[in-house]
Amino acid sequence: MDPPLGIRNIRERSALEVEWTDGAAFHIPYHILRAECGCLMCETSRTRSTTIAVETLSETLEPGRIGFAGTKALRIEWSDGHLSSYEWEPLRTICEEPLSIRLR
Numbered sequence: 380m381d382p383p384l385g386i387r388n389i390r391e392r393s394a395l396e397v398e399w400t401d402g403a404a405f406h407i408p409y410h411i412l413r414a415e416c417g418c419l420m421c422e423t424s425r426t427r428s429t430t431i432a433v434e435t436l437s438e439t440l441e442p443g444r445i446g447f448a449g450t451k452a453l454r455i456e457w458s459d460g461h462l463s464s465y466e467w468e469p470l471r472t473i474c475e476e477p478l479s480i481r482l483r
């Protein structure tokens with residue numbers, strides 16, 4: 380799968396804008412992105428409870444640093460210190476979720 384064409388941090392919307400090579404573009408709210416973190420720690424806590432603990436996340440949560448893990452994944456260091464990485468396919472899946480906003 381091709382990496383996204385562009386990833387932008389849209390602070391005023393508390394969302395990450397992701398644009399794909401097929402022309403689709405999305406806003407993923409920070410708290411959705413954080414809740415869908417694919418690291419082992421988050422995976423484990425999600426399989427233990429069926430509800431995503433979005434409400435336990437900080438209101439002021441935002442990405443501190445956004446970068447890439449090679450060409451394979453997006454890497455986000457959150458303001459709460461948590462480190463997330465998202466490979467392109469799971470990232471696209473998060474984009475397609477109803478809580479994300481499709482721009483085109």
Ligand SMILES: [Zn+2]
Nearest residue numbers: 416417418421
């Ligand atoms: Zn995590």
